[in-house]
Amino acid sequence: MEAGLALRSPLEAIRRFHDELTLLRRDLHAHPELGFEEVRTSGIVARGLELLGIEVHRGIGRTGLVGVIRGRRCDSGRMIGLRADMDALPMAEDNGFEHRSGKPGLMHGCGHDGHTAILLGTARYLAKTRNFDGTAVLIFQPAEEGLGGARAMMEDGLFDIFPCNAIYALHNWPGLPAGKVGINPGPMMAASDRFEIVIEGRGGHGAHPYQTIDPVVVAGQIITATQSIVARNVNPLDSAVVSICSVQAGNPGAMSVIPREARLVGTVRTFRRTVQEMVENRLRELAGSIAAAFGATATLMYDRIYPATINTPYEANFVADVASAMLGKDNVIRDLSPSMGAEDFSFMLQGRPGAYFRLGQGGAERGCFLHNSNYDFNDEVIPLGAGIMASLVERSMPVID
Numbered sequence: 001m002e003a004g005l006a007l008r009s010p011l012e013a014i015r016r017f018h019d020e021l022t023l024l025r026r027d028l029h030a031h032p033e034l035g036f037e038e039v040r041t042s043g044i045v046a047r048g049l050e051l052l053g054i055e056v057h058r059g060i061g062r063t064g065l066v067g068v069i070r071g072r073r074c075d076s077g078r079m080i081g082l083r084a085d086m087d088a089l090p091m092a093e094d095n096g097f098e099h100r101s102g103k104p105g106l107m108h109g110c111g112h113d114g115h116t117a118i119l120l121g122t123a124r125y126l127a128k129t130r131n132f133d134g135t136a137v138l139i140f141q142p143a144e145e146g147l148g149g150a151r152a153m154m155e156d157g158l159f160d161i162f163p164c165n166a167i168y169a170l171h172n173w174p175g176l177p178a179g180k181v182g183i184n185p186g187p188m189m190a191a192s193d194r195f196e197i198v199i200e201g202r203g204g205h206g207a208h209p210y211q212t213i214d215p216v217v218v219a220g221q222i223i224t225a226t227q228s229i230v231a232r233n234v235n236p237l238d239s240a241v242v243s244i245c246s247v248q249a250g251n252p253g254a255m256s257v258i259p260r261e262a263r264l265v266g267t268v269r270t271f272r273r274t275v276q277e278m279v280e281n282r283l284r285e286l287a288g289s290i291a292a293a294f295g296a297t298a299t300l301m302y303d304r305i306y307p308a309t310i311n312t313p314y315e316a317n318f319v320a321d322v323a324s325a326m327l328g329k330d331n332v333i334r335d336l337s338p339s340m341g342a343e344d345f346s347f348m349l350q351g352r353p354g355a356y357f358r359l360g361q362g363g364a365e366r367g368c369f370l371h372n373s374n375y376d377f378n379d380e381v382i383p384l385g386a387g388i389m390a391s392l393v394e395r396s397m398p399v400i401d
């Protein structure tokens, strides 16, 4: 055991190797990898865990891996899962500092480098102290950014092999001051769906539109009408977003060619299944009947990408209690407003009780949020995240001598 480690609080203990975790985080930042391609990253994680004497299970969800730490007692039979995501984004970085991305068009723009470093910090502390009665399961997840790495791990039997009693995850949050934590006992992130509407008309000469069925005009009507779904169909006490983010038709170099087809692509965000179903149905009805009114057809393709991230109340309150004990109760927001963004930890929360919380990053003065090309994870908060994660394990499974 490292001298005195067990005598200290997790936060104090982890602060002793803060510098090493910062170097590791910056190394990960300089070497970003896309979802399911985290070969270098998962290799570094696996080696790091093995050096700590932690049992490693690789290949769960392709590039995903799990580290298993048994407490100094295992009488409780309990198992707590902690999850970090490892993937980067397909975006170019505009930062000039030394640890900027060394790969053109790839960037850790969401701070998953920080999440990975945090969980490795937790692993180091827990492996050295083992001051709990049960098993800690450290879940290093691939492909959070849109590819459903959490689901891939579950399809590979994550919770059959490691039947966790509760699971926890964090996400850094630039809008929240460093040193603060935010959580609530219910919805944290929305369900994220993708839809595509293909409008088929009849193309022709722009000077003779009466001979055509113009899909561009139909698309315009559909774009306007879909905004009535949130305004007129969704109960104002529920939340939903319908955004059409891509409009494709015709050729900018052909001013007088009315195209045959127009295509709209967008996203729907909701928290409740009933609202999600209603929005999908209204999109289909509006698109189909508006197109029909103009003599065109419209087909809706609707994919449910990530479900809503819903905390279970007991585990969410437990996170808030643990964070309050560490950071002071004034630094813990217990009724944080949910975000209409999405998160694939939601798949894990469909299978197990648990909670997802936000770790403040500060940086409001830099004015860049997640997925901004000037974003960088704030290394100052690494021990806070790692300390809370470690404390969740210790306090969920206390050793009673």
Ligand SMILES: [Zn+2]
Pocket: 109, 110, 145, 370, 371
């Ligand atoms: Zn992201």
Ligand SMILES: [Zn+2]
Pocket: 110, 111, 112, 144, 171
């Ligand atoms: Zn993220």
